[in-house]
Amino acid sequence: MAEGGSQGTLVSGVAQRYATALFELAEETGAIDTVAAALDSFNGLLAENADLTRLIESPAFTAEEQVAAIKAVLDKAGITGVAANFIGLVASKRRLFALPGMITAYKRLVAEAKGIVSAEVTVAEQPTAKRVDEIRAALKGVAGKDVDVSIKVDPALIGGLIVKMGSRMVDASLKTKLNSIRLAMKEVG
Numbered sequence: 001m002a003e004g005g006s007q008g009t010l011v012s013g014v015a016q017r018y019a020t021a022l023f024e025l026a027e028e029t030g031a032i033d034t035v036a037a038a039l040d041s042f043n044g045l046l047a048e049n050a051d052l053t054r055l056i057e058s059p060a061f062t063a064e065e066q067v068a069a070i071k072a073v074l075d076k077a078g079i080t081g082v083a084a085n086f087i088g089l090v091a092s093k094r095r096l097f098a099l100p101g102m103i104t105a106y107k108r109l110v111a112e113a114k115g116i117v118s119a120e121v122t123v124a125e126q127p128t129a130k131r132v133d134e135i136r137a138a139l140k141g142v143a144g145k146d147v148d149v150s151i152k153v154d155p156a157l158i159g160g161l162i163v164k165m166g167s168r169m170v171d172a173s174l175k176t177k178l179n180s181i182r183l184a185m186k187e188v189g
Contacts, residue, residue: 015101038083
């Protein structure tokens with residue numbers, strides 16, 4: 001068990017170092033937002049392509065194979081400039097396994113620099129764009145600053161939502177309410 005934890009720490013340490021270096025380079029070149037958009041685009045590709053996920057996670061591929069495959073993916077996706085060079089460097093250094101963590105860490109650095117608070121909202125079904133805007137506006141009212149909202153869908157919630165913002169968490173899911181009622185009924189009976 002401890003080994004898995006140390007592996008996670010290793011990945012997060014590597015991810016943070018690379019993300020910080022990328023952020024500093026993007027800041028120097030005035031490309032913070034361009035790089036963030038390109039990384040989001042690459043993250044989207046990862047989410048929808050199991051083969052690409054296998055490529056970045058598997059140690060079975062050589063660095064040369066990973067670099068060639070990543071270059072083809074970046075070219076096809078139209079990802080260029082600092083972000084493409086960064087992803088290529090990560091591939092050549094055999095660090096693709098940590099790329100999702102690097103992207104997350106980079107986004108966190110951008111948010112901190114812009115004074116934006118991050119919030120993770122888990123809902124039972126995919127909300128409409130209007131509903132996401134309403135959630136963002138409500139969270140902005142609570143936080144007092146802009147909020148970058150990431151949405152996760154978990155049908156097990158049945159309804160309602162769970163919001164994690166910084167160290168705060170609000171669980172207003174139907175599943176939790178039903179569990180509370182079930183527990184209260186057991187105590188009464």
